[in-house]
Structures are given as structure tokens and as C-alpha cells.
Amino acid sequence: MQWISQGFVFRHTKSRFHDLDPRVKLLVSVELFILSLLVSSIPKVSIALTGVLIVSFSAKILGRISRSLLYTLMFSIFIFVINLLVGYSPLDSLVIATRFLTIVGSTSIFFLTTPPDELELVMKWFRLPRDLVFAFVTAVRFVPVMMLDALQIMDAQKSRGLELQKGNPYSRLRRFIPVLIPLIVDAVIRSGELAEAMESRAYGAVRNPTSIFRLELKQRDYLLSAVSIVLSVSSVYAFMFVL
Amino acid sequence: MIEFSSVEFQHPNGVIALKGIDLTIRSGDVISIVGENGAGKTSLIKHINGLLKPTKGSVSVFGVDTRKESVSALSRNIGIVFQNPSHQLFSESVEDEIRFGMINFGFEEELVAKRLNWALTLFDLERYRTISPMLLSGGEKKRLCFASVLSWDPKVVILDEPTSGQDFLQKENLMNVIKILSSQGKTVIIVTHDIEFIWPLQPRIVVMAGGQIVKDGSAENVLNDEDVLKRARLLKPHLLSLTEGLVVKPREQFSDVYDAKKWLVKTLRG
Numbered sequence: 001m002q003w004i005s006q007g008f009v010f011r012h013t014k015s016r017f018h019d020l021d022p023r024v025k026l027l028v029s030v031e032l033f034i035l036s037l038l039v040s041s042i043p044k045v046s047i048a049l050t051g052v053l054i055v056s057f058s059a060k061i062l063g064r065i066s067r068s069l070l071y072t073l074m075f076s077i078f079i080f081v082i083n084l085l086v087g088y089s090p091l092d093s094l095v096i097a098t099r100f101l102t103i104v105g106s107t108s109i110f111f112l113t114t115p116p117d118e119l120e121l122v123m124k125w126f127r128l129p130r131d132l133v134f135a136f137v138t139a140v141r142f143v144p145v146m147m148l149d150a151l152q153i154m155d156a157q158k159s160r161g162l163e164l165q166k167g168n169p170y171s172r173l174r175r176f177i178p179v180l181i182p183l184i185v186d187a188v189i190r191s192g193e194l195a196e197a198m199e200s201r202a203y204g205a206v207r208n209p210t211s212i213f214r215l216e217l218k219q220r221d222y223l224l225s226a227v228s229i230v231l232s233v234s235s236v237y238a239f240m241f242v243l
Numbered sequence: 244m245i246e247f248s249s250v251e252f253q254h255p256n257g258v259i260a261l262k263g264i265d266l267t268i269r270s271g272d273v274i275s276i277v278g279e280n281g282a283g284k285t286s287l288i289k290h291i292n293g294l295l296k297p298t299k300g301s302v303s304v305f306g307v308d309t310r311k312e313s314v315s316a317l318s319r320n321i322g323i324v325f326q327n328p329s330h331q332l333f334s335e336s337v338e339d340e341i342r343f344g345m346i347n348f349g350f351e352e353e354l355v356a357k358r359l360n361w362a363l364t365l366f367d368l369e370r371y372r373t374i375s376p377m378l379l380s381g382g383e384k385k386r387l388c389f390a391s392v393l394s395w396d397p398k399v400v401i402l403d404e405p406t407s408g409q410d411f412l413q414k415e416n417l418m419n420v421i422k423i424l425s426s427q428g429k430t431v432i433i434v435t436h437d438i439e440f441i442w443p444l445q446p447r448i449v450v451m452a453g454g455q456i457v458k459d460g461s462a463e464n465v466l467n468d469e470d471v472l473k474r475a476r477l478l479k480p481h482l483l484s485l486t487e488g489l490v491v492k493p494r495e496q497f498s499d500v501y502d503a504k505k506w507l508v509k510t511l512r513g
Binding site for chain 2: 149152153155156157158159160161162163177178181182185186189
């Protein structure tokens with residue numbers, strides 16, 4: 001579980017991709033996401049997936065993204081089976097299932113390479129409401145905390161004789177109730193405490209609070225944005241008219 | 244009997260939590276594991292019921308290698324009360340919460356009822372029997388966690404930071420429970436920063452720092468070692484410091500504040 005969780009949370013890594021402006025990272029992610037939505041055959045999905053893997057490799061997150069994709073593979077298999085059952089051909093089902101993997105991979109790139117602080121700056125740049133930005137960024141920040149809590153709760157319940165790995169899928173799911181309830185209750189209590197602490201430190205006192213950090217595009221950001229746009233447009237053209 | 248032989252444990256992220264741990268805990272021992280945060284105390288106790296398996300070396304509990312046994316099988320003899328009560332409470336009522344472990348271990352219904360009543364009485368929770376554990380105060384939740392673990396009568400009881408969130412009276416009650424457990428021949432392992440709490444118990448103390456055991460000995464021996472206290476970022480118990488400051492020394496170390504008061508009053512009155 002801990003191994004899987006590493007595939008979803010941001011961790012400081014030294015790479016040129018990490019150093020880019022968060023808006024450029026978002027642009028690359030969105031481009032890959034759009035490409036993933038457009039794929040409809042094995043060659044196209046292979047190109048999109050290769051794109052995700054190349055970007056992940058350059059951002060030194062290939063190992064971590066592979067973990068998240070491995071976890072997503074379960075849902076992907078489910079999608080494959082469902083599509084087969086509703087009458088799609090095995091090849092089409094495979095494309096749809098793989099497309100899901102590519103979509104998850106493309107969005108993971110942004111979240112795995114962007115710290116919550118930068119995420120907040122990007123959302124503010126889009127002029128989203130402050131409360132919404134704060135709620136979203138706080139939720140992202142608390143993902144690793146919740147993961148840690150979940151592991152500790154599982155340890156506590158296993159120590160009371162709970163066997164999470166035994167039985168059929170339904171009974172396994174039921175056995176997770178003693179893990180889920182403390183996790184949810186803890187999250188609710190924590191959110192209440194956080195709200196009180198924020199209010200006690202004057203959150204919401206003024207309409208436009210001081211903004212200390214600003215986003216600034218550098219030469220490399222412009223360069224990479226241009227390259228990625230050219231590649232994406234070419235790929236979309238190829239998807240629509242060549243392949 | 245619990246035996247750690249050259250145990251090393253490395254987390255999946257590469258951090259080494261334990262290295263070169265050789266430790267023998269005999270049945271009936273009262274032992275306290277102390278050390279600063281990140282010293283490896285919790286990792287050590289998680290090896291006893293198999294929540295963590297050693298990367299190198301081995302841990303044997305009552306002759307069973309923990310790598311070859313499931314957590315639930317080991318937990319029948321090893322009860323761990325974790326630090327944060329909200330990490331384990333989930334049932335609709337206090338009594339359901341206490342029953343949880345016993346049900347998992349397949350206790351007979353009659354025995355469940357008997358042990359439930361015993362645990363509720365011991366921890367003064369009878370009046371809360373039918374209410375939700377979520378409505379209890381922090382101290383009461385902690386007591387409920389003790390009750391739920393002691394209910395299945397494990398041979399070894401491990402308490403992780405048992406005094407956090409407890410007032411003086413609750414700490415005294417807890418101390419009495421530990422004494423009762425000890426008198427019943429149970430092995431009690433207390434992981435704590437609270438040196439003042441463990442001093443009256445005079446346990447064997449294992450000091451940890453940087454994932455290693457830096458000292459293992461009697462309370463008096465360990466807590467008089469300034470170097471070790473500094474390394475583990477611990478303070479000497481007040482009663483020990485008091486004895487050091489006295490010109491006329493008592494024949495024996497003060498076991499608790501009541502003992503110190505009695506001796507001081509008697510000595511000062513001549």
C-alpha cells in the first residue's frame with residue numbers, strides 16, 4: 001500500500017522538468033491528456049503512451065508513475081472486461097482500456113512534478129475563487145497524511161486480529177470498514193480543527209490577501225512550451241489525417 | 244520470551260529504521276523503551292506482532308519466527324495499544340469496540356460477555372457502555388483502547404505513549420493497571436517519553452537512538468548515565484535529581500512522590 005501511495009504524491013526530485021514553470025508542466029499534461037482522448041487505434045494509443053513515458057523519464061518519475069499505472073491497471077482490466085461484455089471487439093476494448101491508462105498517466109505527470117504551493121499559484125493565476133483554491137490545495141496536501149493515517153489504522157486493526165487479506169472480494173471490502181470509519185472521522189475532525197486554526201489566523205479577513213510568490217516564465221519555459229505545442233499539433237494532425 | 248537477533252529494518256523508501264538490534268525480553272518483564280522521535284521505538288514494537296518483518300536478522304516470539312506467522316496469529320499473544328486512539332475506534336458503541344478483538348480471535352460468547360464486563364469495570368467505562376466511542380473525551384478514548392486490547396488477555400501488553408493526553412489521576416490509574424498486569428506475570432512494554440511516569444515502576448529501560456539500542460539496564464543505572472540521557476534527549480526524573488540535591492541521602496531511591504514526601508517530612512521533623 002505504501003509502495004503504491006508513492007505513485008500518487010509529490011516528492012521533491014531534481015530534474016529539469018521539475019524546475020519548469022508550473023503552467024508549462026500543466027500545458028504538457030493537458031496536451032498529453034487531449035492526445036489520450038483522441039486515440040482510437042493501437043498505433044495512436046502507443047504514441048500517446050510513449051509520450052507519457054518519455055516525459056516521465058525526463059522528469060525522473062518513471063518509477064513512480066509506473067506504480068500509479070500498475071495500480072490503475074486493475075481499473076483498466078475492469079474497463080476492458082466491461083467493454084468486451086457490452087459487445088466491443090477485443091482490439092477496441094484494449095484501446096479503450098489502454099487509453100484510460102494514458103489519461104491517468106498524463107494527469108499524474110502534473111501532480112507528481114508540481115508541489116502544492118505551485119499548484120496554488122497556478123489556480124490563482126486562473127483567477128479561481130480563493131476558497132476553492134485553498135480547499136483543493138489543502139486536499140492535495142493532505143493526501144500523504146491520509147495515506148499515513150490509513151497505514152497506521154490498518155496496523156492498529158490488524159493488531160486486534162483483523163485480517164484484511166482473507167476471504168472473497170466482498171468480505172475483504174467489508175473488512176475495510178474498521179479502517180475506513182476511523183479514517184473518515186479523523187479527516188472530518190482534522191478539517192474542523194484546521195478551519196478553526198485558519199480563522200484564528202485571520203483567514204478571510206481581507207478580500208485580497210498579500211501575494212508573496214509570483215509566477216514568472218523563463219526562456220526555457222517559452223522554448224519547451226513552443227516545442228510541446230508543435231509536437232502536440234503534429235500528433236493531432238497525424239491522428240486525424242495520417243494514422 | 245521475545246528475542247531480537249541482529250535485527251535490521253529498512254523502510255521501502257530506503258530509510259534504515261533499525262540496525263543491529265539484539266534484545267531479549269523475558270516473560271513477566273516490565274520494560275520501557277525510551278528515546279527521541281525517530282529513534283526507532285515504534286518500528287521495534289511493530290516487529291513484535293509482525294506488523295513489520297525484519298529486513299535482516301530475526302525476531303522470535305514465544306519460539307515462533309515472526310516472518311512465518313500472520314499478524315493476527317501473533318496478536319493473540321501480543322496486544323499493542325497504539326498512541327492515537329482515533330486510529331482504531333470505529334464501532335457504534337463502546338461495548339462493540341471492546342468486543343471487536345475478542346470476536347476476531349473467535350472467543351466463545353459467554354467469555355466475550357465476561358471479559359467485556361471485566362474490561363469496562365477496570366477502566367471505569369461501564370456508564371458509557373452503549374454510547375458511541377466518538378463521543379468520549381480524549382482520555383476516555385485512550386482508556387477504551389486499553390480496555391479493548393486487554394479484553395482478549397494477551398500475554399504481552401505493549402503500550403505506545405500511554406500517558407499522552409492523560410491527567411495525573413488517569414496516569415495513576417494506568418500505573419495501577421500496569422502493576423496489576425505485572426503481578427499477573429504479563430510482560431509489559433511501555434514506549435514513552437514520560438520518564439516521570441515510568442520511574443515509580445522501576446522498569447528495565449532500553450534507550451534507543453538512531454535505530455540502535457544505546458543502553459539497556461535498570462532504571463537507576465540508565466537514568467544516572469548523563470551521556471545516554473543527552474544522546475536520547477531525555478531529562479533525569481525529578482525524584483532522582485531531588486535525591487542528588489539532598490545532603491542527607493535516603494537509604495533507597497524514592498519510588499514516587501508520596502514516598503519522597505513521607506521521607507522528607509520524617510527527616511525534616513527530626
